[in-house]
Amino acid sequence: MRVREAEVSFEEFVYARSGSLLRTALLLTGQNQAEAEDLLQLALERAYRHWPRVCRSGEPERYVRGILANASADRWRRLARRAERPLSAPGADPALPDHSAVVADRDYLLRALAALPPRQRAVLVLRYFDDLSEAETADMLGCSLGTVKSQAARGLARLRDPAGPPEARRSTAAPGGEGR
Amino acid sequence: MTDIEDRLRSAMHAAVDGKEASARELISLVKRRHRGHTIRVACIAVLAALAVAVPGAITLHDWLGAPGPVPPVHRPPHPARHLPTKMTGLPLPAGTNFQFLVSTGSGAAWYSTGTRRAEHIGGLPRSQGGYQFSGVYGGWIAASNQSTSSTPCAVNICAGRAKEFYFIADGSPTATRTGAGYAVTASSRPGAVWLATYPRATATFTGSETAQLVTTSGRPLGPRYHLPAGYLVVSAVGSYLQLNNDQDNNLTMLWDPRTGRVLRYFDNVIATGPEQIAWSPDCRNCRVQILNVSTGTTVTTPIPGRNPNALSATFNNAALNAAFSDDGRLLAVQQPSREIQVFDTATRILTAIPGTALSGADWQNFGWQPGGHRLVISAGPNGTVGPAQLAYWQPGDAALRVATVRNLREITELQTGQPG
Numbered sequence: 001m002r003v004r005e006a007e008v009s010f011e012e013f014v015y016a017r018s019g020s021l022l023r024t025a026l027l028l029t030g031q032n033q034a035e036a037e038d039l040l041q042l043a044l045e046r047a048y049r050h051w052p053r054v055c056r057s058g059e060p061e062r063y064v065r066g067i068l069a070n071a072s073a074d075r076w077r078r079l080a081r082r083a084e085r086p087l088s089a090p091g092a093d094p095a096l097p098d099h100s101a102v103v104a105d106r107d108y109l110l111r112a113l114a115a116l117p118p119r120q121r122a123v124l125v126l127r128y129f130d131d132l133s134e135a136e137t138a139d140m141l142g143c144s145l146g147t148v149k150s151q152a153a154r155g156l157a158r159l160r161d162p163a164g165p166p167e168a169r170r171s172t173a174a175p176g177g178e179g180r
Numbered sequence: 181m182t183d184i185e186d187r188l189r190s191a192m193h194a195a196v197d198g199k200e201a202s203a204r205e206l207i208s209l210v211k212r213r214h215r216g217h218t219i220r221v222a223c224i225a226v227l228a229a230l231a232v233a234v235p236g237a238i239t240l241h242d243w244l245g246a247p248g249p250v251p252p253v254h255r256p257p258h259p260a261r262h263l264p265t266k267m268t269g270l271p272l273p274a275g276t277n278f279q280f281l282v283s284t285g286s287g288a289a290w291y292s293t294g295t296r297r298a299e300h301i302g303g304l305p306r307s308q309g310g311y312q313f314s315g316v317y318g319g320w321i322a323a324s325n326q327s328t329s330s331t332p333c334a335v336n337i338c339a340g341r342a343k344e345f346y347f348i349a350d351g352s353p354t355a356t357r358t359g360a361g362y363a364v365t366a367s368s369r370p371g372a373v374w375l376a377t378y379p380r381a382t383a384t385f386t387g388s389e390t391a392q393l394v395t396t397s398g399r400p401l402g403p404r405y406h407l408p409a410g411y412l413v414v415s416a417v418g419s420y421l422q423l424n425n426d427q428d429n430n431l432t433m434l435w436d437p438r439t440g441r442v443l444r445y446f447d448n449v450i451a452t453g454p455e456q457i458a459w460s461p462d463c464r465n466c467r468v469q470i471l472n473v474s475t476g477t478t479v480t481t482p483i484p485g486r487n488p489n490a491l492s493a494t495f496n497n498a499a500l501n502a503a504f505s506d507d508g509r510l511l512a513v514q515q516p517s518r519e520i521q522v523f524d525t526a527t528r529i530l531t532a533i534p535g536t537a538l539s540g541a542d543w544q545n546f547g548w549q550p551g552g553h554r555l556v557i558s559a560g561p562n563g564t565v566g567p568a569q570l571a572y573w574q575p576g577d578a579a580l581r582v583a584t585v586r587n588l589r590e591i592t593e594l595q596t597g598q599p600g
Contacts, residue, residue: 023197037206037534040201041213048214049217109187159188
């Protein structure tokens with residue numbers, strides 16, 4: 001469902017669409033709840049600044065999703081300088097219970113998705129989670145149709161690769177901040 | 181539609197379907213953020229106006245023939261990292277009260293963050309320099325900070341004269357005397373502690389310590405055991421004693437006092453629970469491990485261990501600080517990034533607590549509330565008496581609950597006290 005009413009208030013919009021937007025934000029941030037909430041607040045705040053104009057566009061949700069997708073790439077570029085979260089390939093951690101093949105496959109795909117470059121991840125999330133067409137995805141990300149096609153193909157190829165992208169196999173994090 | 185597209189779509193939906201946001205909270209946070217943005221924009225506009233107006237005024241001043249001294253321009257060094265200097269989260273609910281066990285000038289007190297008052301703890305003799313505390317089952321052991329002088333051997337190696345130890349039950353206004361000795365450490369049994377002693381004037385690195393299980397009021401509960409020479413009792417894990425080598429604190433053994441046998445040696449123990457011992461092995465790509473001595477099972481956590489090639493503990497991802505909840509189920513760890521993470525030994529899930537990562541220039545303390553699963557965190561700037569923060573988190577919380585503390589006394593108590 002898309003909220004298309006031109007007169008919808010900001011509050012009504014958030015009540016109606018915050019759950020769906022949070023789910024997209026979660027996937028864009030590699031399922032980091034705190035980062036997803038922060039990203040969603042950032043996107044909504046930017047929309048709130050120009051809410052009458054956003055409403056007049058007739059598609060406030062499309063506008064907010066566009067900010068989410070584009071801001072996630074910027075944020076990940078910035079966050080790349082911070083300590084990374086420990087991430088291991090499935091089966092590397094003997095503490096983890098022996099999941100079924102489906103669960104293990106989903107776990108692998110989500111980890112590999114989280115390790116993709118942010119722009120590729122945004123393309124895959126918009127295409128396969130939000131079910132946008134290639135043209136809609138290109139419009140939302142402000143890039144060409146060809147870029148969306150190539151980014152989606154590269155992203156899927158990396159997910160298909162059983163060895164996974166190098167980031168997904170990394171088991172130790174980069175040096176963090178100074179201790180006390 | 182290809183197989184990978186279907187699998188990806190199904191994985192994404194399985195991961196996030198059902199996740200909901202609290203719209204009311206979100207609206208309030210977005211509007212608050214917007215107010216911050218408006219203020220920033222206004223400040224930038226004022227600064228921009230000043231940047232144009234001030235040089236103009238100076239030029240006019242010079243032109244009028246009265247040049248003044250040019251003040252030196254102080255530019256603060258550009259920070260190398262961009263970690264936040266404050267914890268972030270939702271506001272602390274009104275009426276939240278935490279008790280901190282604090283050392284006063286000559287005694288100890290319970291400081292309440294709700295009333296901002298300290299309640300004196302009776303039953304402790306006056307001690308110049310106050311008391312220091314160590315956590316035990318159901319409360320705290322207090323030992324005088326006063327130095328024991330006139331020891332017949334060198335200060336650093338001699339066990340010295342016996343110190344007096346007192347037990348303060350969680351929240352209790354009175355302390356009871358436990359006994360005199362070299363150290364008192366936690367046992368896994370309610371109402372009991374291990375009292376360690378040395379014969380007079382013994383060097384700790386060659387002498388044999390003795391340890392006896394006593395009640396918190398000092399009544400013996402078992403025989404007095406002689407420990408292996410050169411080892412000190414640090415805590416009890418189940419029916420075993422955790423002993424550290426006096427010369428190498430990273431060398432730890434679990435020792436059975438009834439048989440005198442060593443169960444196992446450990447490198448870099450980071451925390452112990454009633455029946456758990458967590459350690460960070462010194463090897464490439466190792467993870468923190470947790471042994472439960474009652475079940476005999478070892479769990480490998482996703483927490484990175486120490487990297488032997490790192491320049492120092494600060495420059496690898498080993499847990500710097502760690503603490504088990506009273507029931508031993510949850511292990512809270514802090515890594516050099518200062519982010520606090522909680523590992524649940526039952527579900528084996530590691531959760532990073534959002535909003536806890538801080539810059540290296542800040543102090544940050546954390547501890548579990550006695551008998552519960554609420555992690556109390558305090559933090560503040562190092563080197564200056566600035567506003568501190570008090571926060572808590574418990575499993576299931578999506579965000580930290582944070583309050584700013586501006587009361588100078590409370591800042592000191594948060595920095596030095598123990599949540600009790």
